[in-house]
Amino acid sequence: MEKIILTGDRPTGKLHVGHYVGSLKRRVELQNSGQFDKIFIMIADAQALTDNADNPEKVRQNIIEVALDYLSCGIDPEKATIFIQSQVPELTELSFYYMNLVTVSRLQRNPTVKSEIQMRNFEASIPVGFFTYPISQAADITAFKATTVPVGEDQLPMLEQTKEIVRKFNQVYGDTLIEPDILLPDNKACLRLPGTDGKAKMSKSLNNCIYLSDSKEEVKQKIMSMYTDPNHLKVSDPGQVEGNAVFTYLDAFSKPEHFEKYLPEYKDLDELKAHYTRGGLGDVKVKRFLNAVLEEELEPIRARRKEYEKDIPNVYRILREGSIEAEKVAAQTLKEVKDSMKINYFDDEELIKAQALRYNAQD
Ligand code: TRP
Numbered sequence: 372m373e374k375i376i377l378t379g380d381r382p383t384g385k386l387h388v389g390h391y392v393g394s395l396k397r398r399v400e401l402q403n404s405g406q407f408d409k410i411f412i413m414i415a416d417a418q419a420l421t422d423n424a425d426n427p428e429k430v431r432q433n434i435i436e437v438a439l440d441y442l443s444c445g446i447d448p449e450k451a452t453i454f455i456q457s458q459v460p461e462l463t464e465l466s467f468y469y470m471n472l473v474t475v476s477r478l479q480r481n482p483t484v485k486s487e488i489q490m491r492n493f494e495a496s497i498p499v500g501f502f503t504y505p506i507s508q509a510a511d512i513t514a515f516k517a518t519t520v521p522v523g524e525d526q527l528p529m530l531e532q533t534k535e536i537v538r539k540f541n542q543v544y545g546d547t548l549i550e551p552d553i554l555l556p557d558n559k560a561c562l563r564l565p566g567t568d569g570k571a572k573m574s575k576s577l578n579n580c581i582y583l584s585d586s587k588e589e590v591k592q593k594i595m596s597m598y599t600d601p602n603h604l605k606v607s608d609p610g611q612v613e614g615n616a617v618f619t620y621l622d623a624f625s626k627p628e629h630f631e632k633y634l635p636e637y638k639d640l641d642e643l644k645a646h647y648t649r650g651g652l653g654d655v656k657v658k659r660f661l662n663a664v665l666e667e668e669l670e671p672i673r674a675r676r677k678e679y680e681k682d683i684p685n686v687y688r689i690l691r692e693g694s695i696e697a698e699k700v701a702a703q704t705l706k707e708v709k710d711s712m713k714i715n716y717f718d719d720e721e722l723i724k725a726q727a728l729r730y731n732a733q734d
Contacts, residue, residue: 376401377517377551379413379456382433383423386440387580388665389564389573392623393523393556399445401521401554410451411515411697412441414690417456417463418508421501422491438686440583443676448689456511458694461701465510465708466503472539473506473532481505483528509533513548514701521554524562544711560622569598569616581665583672590669594662599654606653612644617657625664633663 378398380386386395402410414437419430434455441453456462478484484505488497508529512520513536520530530553537548556562565571566579573580581593599617603610612618627639637643643660646652679686709715716722 372518372549373408373516374406374519375515375517376407376410376451376519376521377413377512377515378411378521379415379511380437381415381419382430382437383419384433384575385436385582385584387573387582388620388669389580390440391444391583391668392558392561392564394521395441395444395446397521397554397556398451401519402445402447402450407519409515409700411517411700412446412451412453413456413511413697414438414454415456415511418504420457421498421504421507422487422493424498424500434690435683435686436584438690439676439679442679442686442689443583443672445672445675448693452693452696453689454693454697455690458691459514459698459701461698461705462507462510462514465514465701465705466507468708468712469506469509469536469540470503472536472543473503477532477535478502478505481528481532483525505529505532506536509536512551513537514704515697516549516700516704517551518549519554520551524555527553527555540708540711544708547707547711558623560619564623565616565619567593567597567616569614583669584676585669587666587670587673590665591662594658594665595655597658597661599657603647603654607650609650610647610652610654612647617654617661618644618647620661621657621664624661624668629660629664629667634660 376398378394380390398410398412401407414434416430416434419433420427423430438453442448446453484502487501488494493501505528509532512530512533520526522530530551534550537550540548563571564573566573566577567581568577568579570577570579581590585593594617597617597620598615600611600615602608621640621643625640630637630639630643634643637646643652643657647657706715710718713719
């Protein structure tokens with residue numbers, strides 16, 4: 372069986388370092404591993420519209436941001452197909468048929484949708500499109516016969532929903548769709564990187580994100596004002612590393628080589644943490660180290676972005692070609708789905724013959 376990746380992001384804002392450690396970095400590694408036959412990366416504009424119906428301009432503006440973020444992280448259009456969801460109308464058609472295989476109560480139980488409804492104060496007025504986006508996500512994944520979906524852990528319920536739809540479809544209509552596996556980051560700190568203010572989630576409205584497109588100065592300034600341990604007032608005070616965003620970021624980003632290079636007096640992160648916990652290690656020193664570590668990761672991303680920014684029409688060309696390629700693949704799957712469901716009336720000579728016979732048998 373072919374190994375195929377499909378994943379994507381809603382274009383509602385620029386991507387940040389949480390997206391990077393949670394999924395983007397892994398995608399690039401998987402892309403370069405040569406272990407996959409096909410890789411599809413989708414800009415999920417149609418899904419973004421399910422909760423931004425009144426603000427299509429926001430979605431429209433952020434498509435190029437997300438595309439630039441992808442390319443600058445090292446997603447290579449020669450190796451991966453980057454495309455825009457709405458430009459593959461087969462996905463909508465698939466969703467419509469999958470809707471018949473899912474109950475309202477099953478959708479209501481989806482924990483990610485539940486918390487998103489709360490976050491958006493949608494309780495009294497949930498748009499139907501938003502409520503059913505897990506079904507459209509199943510269409511995204513199955514249209515490309517994806518075997519592997521690298522995403523953050525908040526997407527786990529979507530993958531479960533997709534597997535259920537696949538099983539149900541295959542059981543009712545015969546083996547057609549492929550059951551995908553989720554691929555979560557294996558470093559725990561990467562599952563959900565906190566905001567720079569220590570809050571559980573990075574969010575544009577909280578102004579607590581470090582963006583992939585931030586300048587060197589912006590990154591430094593954000594790191595230097597990051598949340599640490601509020602009780603660690605003097606350098607000599609013992610400090611806490613749990614819940615301390617700077618250490619969580621180091622968990623996510625630092626490698627032993629970084630210590631050799633920037634902080635040779637410590638062997639590794641455990642030693643640094645032990646010193647902080649004991650007391651005698653100041654926040655500024657740890658933050659400077661984090662800044663150096665992050666810069667190693669972000670500098671090449673920034674440089675690649677600069678190159679792509681020089682030729683924006685080329686980026687749209689990449690998206691356009693990717694969308695054409697993606698549509699071909701989705702159209703083939705849609706055909707198979709309709710064949711299995713027997714909604715292929717005009718291609719089915721047998722059907723036409725049998726009906727003709729039935730009507731004309733009495734003559
Ligand atoms: N839900 C994803 C997000 O919030 C975007 C997305 C849409 C997606 N369809 C998908 C991710 C299919 C993986 C697979 O960013």
